Amino acid sequence: MAADIERVRELETEAFGFTWDQETFLKELTRPNGATVVARSAEGVVGSALLVWAAGEVQLNSIVLDPAVRGRGLSRPFLGTMMRWLQEEQFDWFTLEVKWRNEPAHRLYRHFGFVTTACRPRYYSDGQDARIMWAGHLQSPHFRRLLGGEDLPEETLRRVG
Numbered sequence: 151m152a153a154d155i156e157r158v159r160e161l162e163t164e165a166f167g168f169t170w171d172q173e174t175f176l177k178e179l180t181r182p183n184g185a186t187v188v189a190r191s192a193e194g195v196v197g198s199a200l201l202v203w204a205a206g207e208v209q210l211n212s213i214v215l216d217p218a219v220r221g222r223g224l225s226r227p228f229l230g231t232m233m234r235w236l237q238e239e240q241f242d243w244f245t246l247e248v249k250w251r252n253e254p255a256h257r258l259y260r261h262f263g264f265v266t267t268a269c270r271p272r273y274y275s276d277g278q279d280a281r282i283m284w285a286g287h288l289q290s291p292h293f294r295r296l297l298g299g300e301d302l303p304e305e306t307l308r309r310v311g
């Protein structure tokens with residue numbers, strides 16, 4: 151939905167200081183190997199995430215919550231629900247990169263079993279290093295237990311497009 155894309159662009163701009171233009175987002179929606187996901191509350195879209203996958207591996211390109219709802223523990227059910235989808239789609243490996251000192255994001259990813267596998271020095275424009283993280287064995291009983299009960303109600307989370 152075009153209105154959702156505008157909101158995703160707002161959330162990304164607030165969080166990262168930049169985003170793709172509308173046309174690039176619309177192209178992204180037709181990508182067969184990716185998804186743009188939004189989380190809704192009664193007030194509207196309060197979160198977004200961009201996923202892309204290839205050869206059985208998924209990359210989380212971004213996850214953002216509206217600053218107004220941060221710090222309430224919502225990121226766990228948001229990411230947890232997406233990871234459940236990926237598990238159901240038989241993906242086994244999940245990767246991302248994040249600023250080294252982004253503590254809320256790092257704690258979130260660690261909760262879901264991501265480990266730091268590499269550092270890209272001074273990768274970001276503010277000079278921060280990038281932490282490359284991977285979670286593997288999404289199909290294992292351990293991950294199934296970890297992801298149990300992390301779902302958001304179905305109507306609150308959906309793919310755009």
Ligand SMILES: CC(C)(COP(=O)(O)OP(=O)(O)OC[C@H]1O[C@@H](n2cnc3c(N)ncnc32)[C@H](O)[C@@H]1OP(=O)(O)O)[C@@H](O)C(=O)NCCC(=O)NCCS
Nearest residue numbers: 165212213214215220221222223224225226253254255257
């Ligand atoms: C990353 C993000 C989605 C996390 O959501 P959030 O609402 O801030 O975090 P939550 O309340 O769900 O908490 C997640 C963890 O971070 C911790 N945390 C929350 N706010 C924190 C803060 N200001 N400082 C340190 N830790 C914090 C929580 O205690 C929790 O850790 P725990 O599970 O070990 O207790 C959100 O901060 C955000 O949108 N940030 C901007 C975009 C971004 O940086 N995205 C990640 C890179 S793509």
